[in-house]
Amino acid sequence: MAIVVKRPKLSFWEKLYLPGIIKGLGITLRHFFLSLTGKTKVSMQYPEEKWDSHLPEYYRGAPALVTDEQGRERCVACQLCEFICPPRAITIHPEEIPSEDKWAKVEKRPQEFEIDMIRCIYCGLCEEVCPEQAIFLRKEYAFTGLKREDMVHNKKRLYEIGGVREGLVNKWNELK
Amino acid sequence: MPNTVQEIQALDTGAKVSQGAESYQASTEDMIGEKLVINMGPSHPATHGVLRVVLELDGETITKAIPDVGFLHRGDEKIAENMQYNQFVPYTDRLDYLAPLANNVAYALAVEKLMGWELPPRGKAIRVISCEIARISAHLLGIGAYAMDVGAMTVFLYTFTQREYIYNLCELLTGARFTTSYTRVGGQIRDVLPEFLSELEKFCDGFLPALDEIDKLLTRNKIFFDRTKDVGVISKKDAIAYGLSGPNLRGSGVDHDVRKAHPYLDYDQYDFDVPIGAHGDCFDRYLVRMEEMRQSIRILRQVMKNLPDGPINIVDPKNTLPKKERVLMSMEELIHHFILVTQGLDAPEGEVYFGAENPKGELGFYINSRGGGVPHRLKIRAPSFVNLSILPKLLPGHMMSDVVAILGSLDFVMGECDR
Numbered sequence: 001m002a003i004v005v006k007r008p009k010l011s012f013w014e015k016l017y018l019p020g021i022i023k024g025l026g027i028t029l030r031h032f033f034l035s036l037t038g039k040t041k042v043s044m045q046y047p048e049e050k051w052d053s054h055l056p057e058y059y060r061g062a063p064a065l066v067t068d069e070q071g072r073e074r075c076v077a078c079q080l081c082e083f084i085c086p087p088r089a090i091t092i093h094p095e096e097i098p099s100e101d102k103w104a105k106v107e108k109r110p111q112e113f114e115i116d117m118i119r120c121i122y123c124g125l126c127e128e129v130c131p132e133q134a135i136f137l138r139k140e141y142a143f144t145g146l147k148r149e150d151m152v153h154n155k156k157r158l159y160e161i162g163g164v165r166e167g168l169v170n171k172w173n174e175l176k
Numbered sequence: 177m178p179n180t181v182q183e184i185q186a187l188d189t190g191a192k193v194s195q196g197a198e199s200y201q202a203s204t205e206d207m208i209g210e211k212l213v214i215n216m217g218p219s220h221p222a223t224h225g226v227l228r229v230v231l232e233l234d235g236e237t238i239t240k241a242i243p244d245v246g247f248l249h250r251g252d253e254k255i256a257e258n259m260q261y262n263q264f265v266p267y268t269d270r271l272d273y274l275a276p277l278a279n280n281v282a283y284a285l286a287v288e289k290l291m292g293w294e295l296p297p298r299g300k301a302i303r304v305i306s307c308e309i310a311r312i313s314a315h316l317l318g319i320g321a322y323a324m325d326v327g328a329m330t331v332f333l334y335t336f337t338q339r340e341y342i343y344n345l346c347e348l349l350t351g352a353r354f355t356t357s358y359t360r361v362g363g364q365i366r367d368v369l370p371e372f373l374s375e376l377e378k379f380c381d382g383f384l385p386a387l388d389e390i391d392k393l394l395t396r397n398k399i400f401f402d403r404t405k406d407v408g409v410i411s412k413k414d415a416i417a418y419g420l421s422g423p424n425l426r427g428s429g430v431d432h433d434v435r436k437a438h439p440y441l442d443y444d445q446y447d448f449d450v451p452i453g454a455h456g457d458c459f460d461r462y463l464v465r466m467e468e469m470r471q472s473i474r475i476l477r478q479v480m481k482n483l484p485d486g487p488i489n490i491v492d493p494k495n496t497l498p499k500k501e502r503v504l505m506s507m508e509e510l511i512h513h514f515i516l517v518t519q520g521l522d523a524p525e526g527e528v529y530f531g532a533e534n535p536k537g538e539l540g541f542y543i544n545s546r547g548g549g550v551p552h553r554l555k556i557r558a559p560s561f562v563n564l565s566i567l568p569k570l571l572p573g574h575m576m577s578d579v580v581a582i583l584g585s586l587d588f589v590m591g592e593c594d595r
Contacts, residue, residue: 002431003449005463008396020397027389028330042337054344058351058366080517086263123266123357128365129517131503131510137351169504 052139060124061141063115064162065134065155068170072103073159074134077110081126081135089119090126106172113155117143133168192573196237211239218247222325222580225590229567229583233576241571241579243564248594256554260520261287261361264554269355271556272592274317275310275535276356277346282532284359285440286541290528291521293362293492297484300441302368304479305376306349306358307441307532308472312383313342314535315423315465322462322584323394326403331393338386341379348372361521362496363489373480380473380480387469394462404458408570408582411456418566421559422537423468424586427453427461434533446475458585465587495521520549536560536589556595560588 013019034040044051055061067073077094095111097104126135140161145151153161217228226247232240252271256264268283269276281303288295295303320335343353349372350356350365358364394400410420415428425432433450435443451467453460490496497516502509525547531540537559544553563586571579 002452003467004429004454005451005460005467007454007459007463008401010396010398010401014396015398017398020399024328024330024393024397027393031334042340054347056348056351059347060351078514080514084263084517086259086266121266122352122355124351124365125263125266128497129513131513133500133504169501171505 055139058137059139060122060137061139062117062122062137062143062153062161063120063126063135063158064138064140064153064160065113065158066136066162066165066168067159068168069164069166070170070173071164072106072172073109074132074165074168075110075113076106076132076134077108077113078131080129080131084125084129086123086125087119087121089116089121090114091116103172110155113158115153115158117151117153118148133165136162136165138162193234193237193239196234196573196575210234216579218244222583223590224321224583224588225593227564227583227588227590227593229571229579231571231576231579236576238571238574238576238579241568243567245561245564245590246594248590250595252595253554253556256551258550260549261523261551262520265359266355266357269357270591271558271595272314272534272536272539272560272589273354274589275314276354277306277350277358278310278314278532278534279539280356280359281307281441282530282534282539283541284361284363285532286528286530286543287361287521287523288490289530290523290526290543290545291361291495292524293490295363295441295490296487297442298367298486299363299488299490301479301483302364302488303359303441304443304446305368305476306356308476308479309342309345309376311472311535312469313339315469316342318535318584318587319390319394319462319465322581322587323400325580325584326400328394328397328400331390334386334390334393338383341382345372345375345379348375360489362492367488368483373483376476377480380476383473384470387466391466395466401459403578403581404462404585406455406457406459407574407578408458408585409456410566410570414566414569415456418569419562420537420566421562422533422535423461423464424537424563426451427464427585428456429453434531434538438531440530440532446478448475458581461585461587523547523549523551531557534559536587536592537563539592556592558592558595560590560593561595564588564593 031040065075077092079092082090082092091114092110093112094108097106097109122137124137127137138161143151212233214231214233215228216231217223218226228244230242230244231238252267255267265280265283268279271279316335316339320332323331346356347353349368350358410428412428412430415425415430429452431450431452436450448471451464453464498509498513503513523545525545527544529540529542531538539559540557542555543551546552570582574582
């Protein structure tokens with residue numbers, strides 16, 4: 001059903017301009033006192049106060065690589081995230097895991113894994129397609145750099161941000 | 177309420193110009209005839225982004241206005257031709273960046289129409305929720321910025337407080353505050369949580385008093401009334417002829433809402449009214465947006481009351497990613513996962529158009545598919561672009577300072593217009 005919006009008819013009193021201003025001031029004053037008493041406090045004094053504790057578990061911040069409890073790097077350099085990334089922010093150079101390594105049966109790992117944080121749009125497609133639970137979007141969101149190169153996260157940086165993640169499926173423990 | 181609309185009287189461009197010129201002539205006889213061309217924008221705060229309007233002025237009266245768009249062109253349509261359907265979802269966030277959720281939904285629905293899919297009831301209900309919170313968020317900004325353009329600064333601060341709560345909701349729903357990328361072809365990335373629903377309930381309760389406050393600040397304010405009443409009148413005929421959509425069309429008294437005219441997402445099951453204006457001026461467009469927010473809250477309450485259970489995504493194992501647990505442990509699913517990610521959907525050949533009622537108007541996606549996971553052509557019908565096309569007709573005859581009010585009342589987003 002369509003309804004026709006009602007247009008107010010201003011009374012003589014309202015046409016005098018001043019009542020509108022006084023009413024507006026009244027509302028502002030009410031807000032002023034309410035926020036003074038802390039009832040309608042909306043501002044947050046960033047960076048002293050942060051919203052971080054409210055972020056949900058699935059918050060989409062910076063993508064990062066994770067290791068599991070055994071210290072194995074989860075990424076097997078399948079390059080699926082590199083393929084799906086809409087802005088092409090990810091570059092992976094795979095390498096073979098040497099035979100003397102404890103995890104030699106996994107066969108492949110990234111020699112270099114770079115995410116260009118200037119290009120990254122935090123869409124989460126890399127996490128969605130990763131078949132190894134290796135890349136996750138973390139709660140970090142504020143990055144700065146003085147050069148463009150500072151904004152490219154290399155493998156070391158990515159593992160730093162990612163840290164250890166527990167409770168993942170550790171299929172390589174059983175598989176050969 | 178009677179469903180009648182009085183005939184809208186809008187002087188045509190020539191008459192308005194001559195009327196303006198006459199009144200001007202009376203006051204300054206000696207200066208007539210000198211025209212001044214000025215640029216408004218592309219970086220003018222009232223142009224809501226990067227719109228440039230070339231104005232030809234006769235004194236303070238506008239005689240000619242040419243909008244110049246394209247400063248924010250990113251080639252989204254071409255980008256879409258070079259990537260899979262799901263990869264384009266983050267790009268739809270950046271169309272109308274005041275209502276990314278609604279864009280996500282419209283795009284997903286368009287591709288689903290191509291695939292011939294229909295979402296389960298719970299998925300649809302979640303999409304209705306996302307569309308409506310996006311609508312409220314976009315209208316809040318529209319009204320706040322509009323009020324600020326015509327001189328009421330306070331409203332903007334209060335609408336932004338409410339928008340911040342909506343961003344908190346978006347964060348709970350999608351994991352991102354702004355660039356939501358919530359939908360995928362055939363569903364959503366995650367189900368709604370019970371916390372989200374209780375937060376939404378809380379938001380709805382707190383929002384209506386806040387909206388009444390904005391109402392009190394603006395609707396009966398003489399200054400706002402004077403600056404918007406009978407300014408930028410769009411007649412019913414013009415609104416239709418120029419292909420306007422959304423609140424701008426309804427403000428002119430045309431009862432057309434895509435949600436009612438071509439119901440999608442079970443919008444026909446929800447009880448809501450479509451507000452329309454009676455005069456077609458800036459003030460009516462403001463009133464229509466205010467009422468639409470109230471109706472959105474009504475819809476939200478109905479969805480929350482009867483939120484169905486069940487799956488949220490389509491069941492089509494051939495074209496949707498297998499469950500993560502299965503991908504991690506079983507070879508067949510892993511192979512299938514790789515094929516789907518690298519090759520994309522197995523879309524049929526053909527072409528579809530799907531238009532959804534977005535906050536700014538009808539956002540349409542036209543997809544021409546030649547099969548496979550990549551669209552051959554994807555055309556975006558951006559409501560802001562179409563709504564701006566009326567400027568050369570609308571602006572002449574108005575005073576220079578009315579331009580700001582008219583631009584504010586049209587409520588466009590350049591991200592979508594230039595795409």
